[in-house]
Amino acid sequence: MDGEGGQERADERAGEASRPTLKTIAFMTGLGVTTVSRALKDAPDIGEETKKRVRLVARQVGYRPNRAGVRLRTGKTNVISLVLDTEEQVGGFVSDLIYGISEQLAATPYHLIVTPYSRNNDPMEPVRYVVETGSADGIIISRTEPQDARVRYMTERGFPFATHGRTDMGIDHPFHDFDNRAYAVQAVRKLAELGRRRLALLAPPRRLTYHNHMRDGFLEALAEAGLTEAPFTGATVDHSIDDIRGRMTELMSRPNRPDGIVSGSGQATFALVAAVEDVGLTVGKDVDIVSKQSSRLLHLLRPTLYVVNESVRFAGSELARSVLGAIEGKNPKSLQSLSLPTEVEAR
Amino acid sequence: MDGEGGQERADERAGEASRPTLKTIAFMTGLGVTTVSRALKDAPDIGEETKKRVRLVARQVGYRPNRAGVRLRTGKTNVISLVLDTEEQVGGFVSDLIYGISEQLAATPYHLIVTPYSRNNDPMEPVRYVVETGSADGIIISRTEPQDARVRYMTERGFPFATHGRTDMGIDHPFHDFDNRAYAVQAVRKLAELGRRRLALLAPPRRLTYHNHMRDGFLEALAEAGLTEAPFTGATVDHSIDDIRGRMTELMSRPNRPDGIVSGSGQATFALVAAVEDVGLTVGKDVDIVSKQSSRLLHLLRPTLYVVNESVRFAGSELARSVLGAIEGKNPKSLQSLSLPTEVEAR
DNA sequence: ATTGAAAACTGCAACGTTTCAGTTTATCCC
DNA sequence: GGGATAAACTGAAACGTTGCAGTTTTCAAT
Numbered sequence: 001m002d003g004e005g006g007q008e009r010a011d012e013r014a015g016e017a018s019r020p021t022l023k024t025i026a027f028m029t030g031l032g033v034t035t036v037s038r039a040l041k042d043a044p045d046i047g048e049e050t051k052k053r054v055r056l057v058a059r060q061v062g063y064r065p066n067r068a069g070v071r072l073r074t075g076k077t078n079v080i081s082l083v084l085d086t087e088e089q090v091g092g093f094v095s096d097l098i099y100g101i102s103e104q105l106a107a108t109p110y111h112l113i114v115t116p117y118s119r120n121n122d123p124m125e126p127v128r129y130v131v132e133t134g135s136a137d138g139i140i141i142s143r144t145e146p147q148d149a150r151v152r153y154m155t156e157r158g159f160p161f162a163t164h165g166r167t168d169m170g171i172d173h174p175f176h177d178f179d180n181r182a183y184a185v186q187a188v189r190k191l192a193e194l195g196r197r198r199l200a201l202l203a204p205p206r207r208l209t210y211h212n213h214m215r216d217g218f219l220e221a222l223a224e225a226g227l228t229e230a231p232f233t234g235a236t237v238d239h240s241i242d243d244i245r246g247r248m249t250e251l252m253s254r255p256n257r258p259d260g261i262v263s264g265s266g267q268a269t270f271a272l273v274a275a276v277e278d279v280g281l282t283v284g285k286d287v288d289i290v291s292k293q294s295s296r297l298l299h300l301l302r303p304t305l306y307v308v309n310e311s312v313r314f315a316g317s318e319l320a321r322s323v324l325g326a327i328e329g330k331n332p333k334s335l336q337s338l339s340l341p342t343e344v345e346a347r
Numbered sequence: 348m349d350g351e352g353g354q355e356r357a358d359e360r361a362g363e364a365s366r367p368t369l370k371t372i373a374f375m376t377g378l379g380v381t382t383v384s385r386a387l388k389d390a391p392d393i394g395e396e397t398k399k400r401v402r403l404v405a406r407q408v409g410y411r412p413n414r415a416g417v418r419l420r421t422g423k424t425n426v427i428s429l430v431l432d433t434e435e436q437v438g439g440f441v442s443d444l445i446y447g448i449s450e451q452l453a454a455t456p457y458h459l460i461v462t463p464y465s466r467n468n469d470p471m472e473p474v475r476y477v478v479e480t481g482s483a484d485g486i487i488i489s490r491t492e493p494q495d496a497r498v499r500y501m502t503e504r505g506f507p508f509a510t511h512g513r514t515d516m517g518i519d520h521p522f523h524d525f526d527n528r529a530y531a532v533q534a535v536r537k538l539a540e541l542g543r544r545r546l547a548l549l550a551p552p553r554r555l556t557y558h559n560h561m562r563d564g565f566l567e568a569l570a571e572a573g574l575t576e577a578p579f580t581g582a583t584v585d586h587s588i589d590d591i592r593g594r595m596t597e598l599m600s601r602p603n604r605p606d607g608i609v610s611g612s613g614q615a616t617f618a619l620v621a622a623v624e625d626v627g628l629t630v631g632k633d634v635d636i637v638s639k640q641s642s643r644l645l646h647l648l649r650p651t652l653y654v655v656n657e658s659v660r661f662a663g664s665e666l667a668r669s670v671l672g673a674i675e676g677k678n679p680k681s682l683q684s685l686s687l688p689t690e691v692e693a694r
Numbered sequence: 695a696t697t698g699a700a701a702a703c704t705g706c707a708a709c710g711t712t713t714c715a716g717t718t719t720a721t722c723c724c
Numbered sequence: 725g726g727g728a729t730a731a732a733c734t735g736a737a738a739c740g741t742t743g744c745a746g747t748t749t750t751c752a753a754t
Contacts, residue, residue: 019479021710032734037712047732064480068424069710071415072739079460086446094442099433102463111482113426113460116449132366133411135458241643267644274647296588297614300621301648368740379704384742394702416740419709 020061021069028057078109080323081136083126085143087119093294093312097164100316101140108324110137124149131159138323140164144175146209160326162319162335165209174322174335178310180210180264180292183341184217187262187290190306190344192225194288196260200232200251202244202272203264211236214264230258237265244268248275252287259287266293266307273302290344303347314339367408368416375404425456427670428483430473432490434466440641440659444511447663448487455671457484471496478506485670487511491522493556507673509666509682512556521669521682525657527557527611527639530688531564534609534637537653537691539572541635543607547579547598549591549619550611558583561611577605584612591615595622599634606634613640613654620649637691650694661686 026033031050039046039054040063057063071077082101088094101112113136117126123143127150130136137160141150144165154161155171162174184201191199201218204211222229235247251257252275263269269291276283283289284304291298291305294312298305322335373380378397386393386401387410404410418424429448435441445459452459460483464473470490474497477483484507488497491512501508502518509521531548538546548565551558569576582594598604599622610616616638623630630636631651638645638652641659645652669682 019481022712023710033710034712034735035733037710038733041712045732050732066419066710067480067482068415068418069739070712072413072419072709072741073711073713075739077415084445086449088442088446094445095435095440098431098441098445098461099463102433102461106463111460111462113458114445114449115458116446116453133414134366135414241647245647267642270644270647295614297617297644300588300592300617369742370740380740381705381742382703384740385703388742392702397702413740416709417742419711419739420741420743422709 019066020063021066022063024061025054025057025063028061029053075134077135077137079111079113079136080105080320081113081115081126081130081139083115083117083130083139083141085119085123086116096294096312097142097316097319100313100318101320102316103313104317104320104324110324124153127153131157138162138327140319140323144209145207146212148209160323162322162326164315164319166213167209168212172332172336174326174332176315176318176322176337176339177210177213178315179338179340180214181217183292183308183310184214184262185221186308186341186344187306188218188221188225188227188260190290191260191262191288192221192227194260196227196258196288198228198230198256198258199260199262200230200258201262201264202232202248202268203236205236205238218262227260230254230256232258237263237268239268241267241271244271245275245278248272249278252276252279252281257287261287261289263289263291266291266295266298269293269298269305273305292341299345299347307345308341308343309345310341311339366413367410368413369410371408372401372404372410375408376400422481424482424484426458426460426483427452427667428460428462428473428477428486430462430464430470430477430486430488432466432470433463443641443659444489444663444666447660447665448667449663450660451664451667451671457671471500474500478504485509485674487666487670491556492554493559495556507670509669509673511662511666513560514556515559519679519683521673521679523662523665523669523684523686524557524560525662526685526687527561528564530639530655530657531561531609532568533655533688533691534653535565535568535572535574535607537637538607538609538635539568539574541607543574543605543635545575545577545603545605546607546609547577547605548609548611549579549595549615550583552583552585565609574607577601577603579605584610584615586615588614588618591618592622592625595619596625599623599626599628604634608634608636610636610638613638613642613645616640616645616652620652639688646692646694654692655688655690656692657688658686 022033022036026036029036035046036054039051040058042051067078084094105112115126115130117123127139130139131154139154139161141161142164144163144167146168148167151163151167151171151173155173162176164176166175166177188199199222201215203214232251235244248271261272263272269289272289273283276287281287283302289305291307292310293307294310298307318337325335369380369383373383376383382393383401386398387405389398414425431441448459462473462477464470474486477486478501486501486508488508489511491510491514493515495514498510498514498518498520502520511523513522513524535546546569548562550561579598582591595618608619610619616636619636620630623634628634630649636652639655639657641657643656645654665684672682
């Protein structure tokens with residue numbers, strides 16, 4: 001029984017009140033550092049009584065494991081990396097996503113780090129960085145493509161991740177997605193019901209998987225209702241407000257202009273509405289618009305719009321869940337979820 | 348001269364291709380680990396020739412310092428923590444802030460971690476957490492108050508930080524702020540110029556410093572132009588869209604309703620406009636509204652509004668700059684910046 | 695030749711944690 | 725009483741880095 005054995009250090013002697021470590025607790029309890037470590041992990045080879053004592057002291061002194069220590073020793077970072085496109089047009093989108101993720105992570109030891117990239121650069125780069133440097137335990141990506149190099153890369157390396165959006169490459173991986181197909185179907189049906197015959201779709205860029213989903217739903221419902229499409233070329237939800245407004249103005253100036261629009265983004269719908277009115281037409285009279293939105297602003301200024309709400313916050317929450325599951329090694333199939341659109345809201 | 352001295356490890360022998368460390372480079376160059384470390388730091392006691400060799404090899408093998416190692420040894424985390432209120436109403440705000448910060452951090456070794464808290468909880472808590480656990484080298488906070496406990500806390504401890512918004516407690520600290528006083532003055536002048544006589548202000552919550560700035564500017568310009576105030580009670584830019592709309596409806600139903608509004612938030616303005624129209628009035632005719640906005644959507648649906656743009660992305664960029672300066676120990680006074688409002692935009 | 699100092703390089707230890715391979719003590723069985 | 729076994733605990737080593745306190749080597753000044 002020593003413990004007084006002459007090797008206490010400066011911080012133990014002085015009232016320095018520096019952060020307590022395992023050594024601090026070991027000293028206070030008279031146990032070895034190993035024992036304390038194992039006790040806090042509830043290891044089976046430590047006595048019940050001892051565990052209680054250690055836990056008590058740990059709580060008392062406000063012990064929190066040093067992240068760097070853990071990380072260096074085990075490689076576990078307790079970090080989730082959210083890889084983001086910084087050119088994202090969809091305002092507020094990222095805020096909500098982050099809030100949703102944070103909500104889930106709050107009860108865990110995980111921190112959220114935001115790893116941005118510019119759309120002009122290689123989207124692979126930030127992913128490669130995180131995987132190679134092991135700077136996170138899991139990654140969340142968005143802007144998923146049908147053949148997504150990032151998904152292939154992370155899958156090959158067994159690196160845990162979750163995608164916002166699905167892929168189409170025969171790989172089962174964790175994802176959360178909004179059912180854009182169902183949305184488009186609902187939107188078209190609503191327009192059909194309103195007596196609209198010729199519809200245009202403002203879709204996501206062709207590269208992204210949900211372009212296909214939305215477009216498939218759109219075309220299918222169009223066929224089902226016997227309507228025709230007014231092709232909306234040269235504009236996607238990714239384009240700038242001004243671009244969309246310009247293209248839409250063109251579209252609405254044509255003799256065979258659409259009388260119904262399905263919009264894939266709330267932000268873009270602002271531009272669509274402005275364009276409709278630029279050419280002297282009226283939303284709800286000359287043309288009806290159904291729009292997806294994540295903030296709830298559209299209806300305030302254009303009650304004649306039809307909207308469907310997508311909760312990006314919920315998406316964030318689900319994505320965090322998924323990636324945590326992936327880290328735990330759960331079956332990817334159990335980490336996939338799809339959220340259905342709300343009913344079309346009118347006012 | 349050894350180096351072949353029997354102590355190479357498994358990863359050196361096998362073609363394991365695990366991440367290169369200082370040891371890897373030391374082995375390859377035949378130098379000691381310390382020398383390599385110092386060489387990469389461009390220390391004066393290392394030969395030029397050696398430095399060149401080391402740098403070359405380091406680049407070749409793609410050496411990147413292990414963050415956990417550095418952090419454990421030096422306490423330096425290379426992390427900036429953005430402390431956020433997750434109930435933030437101002438949509439898109441956070442996205443832009445993050446993009447702005449990321450932009451600055453991209454060229455540095457810093458990572459951005461988002462530390463959220465709920466407005467219902469103690470705003471001190473996340474700050475205390477970061478400072479106590481040393482989980483970042485610097486903190487960015489928003490929602491600054493005139494007497495801000497967080498600012499006091501971090502200042503006392505000498506912890507580097509920057510605030511989005513100013514304080515009023517005789518402490519010189521790094522900040523970036525939008526000149527809300529100037530904004531309010533401009534807004535009131537514009538309304539006066541339009542012949543409006545009785546103005547209301549939708550201000551930030553009283554607790555926050557910029558409430559005072561905006562309100563001071565508002566009152567001063569009001570006096571200067573000889574206008575009167577229609578008190579807008581029970582609503583701030585922090586309230587929900589529905590609350591603001593409700594209060595505004597009340598306000599506009601009064602006999603002595605305002606004929607001009609200054610709005611402190613673009614988001615809130617949506618609700619204001621909706622309310623004006625709820626009671627059968629018209630923006631630009633019965634009442635004029637000047638609004639601040641960070642996204643540029645307002646004008647699209649209500650060209651009769653007057654808007655002033657605030658670049659939150661720029662704010663993020665400035666804040667990152669400031670906090671990095673604080674970490675470097677620069678004089679706080681040199682880390683303060685104010686951005687002026689743009690001209691009032693009409694359409 | 696001797697001293698001194700500068701230049702270039704290096705071991706060792708430590709940051710806090712966990713894993714591994716023990717050691718000690720108590721308990722049980724015959 | 726001897727041996728085996730289980731229970732409870734432990735020191736040493738390692739993860740990658742850097743600061744400290746050296747050690748060599750070279751060279752100039754005396």
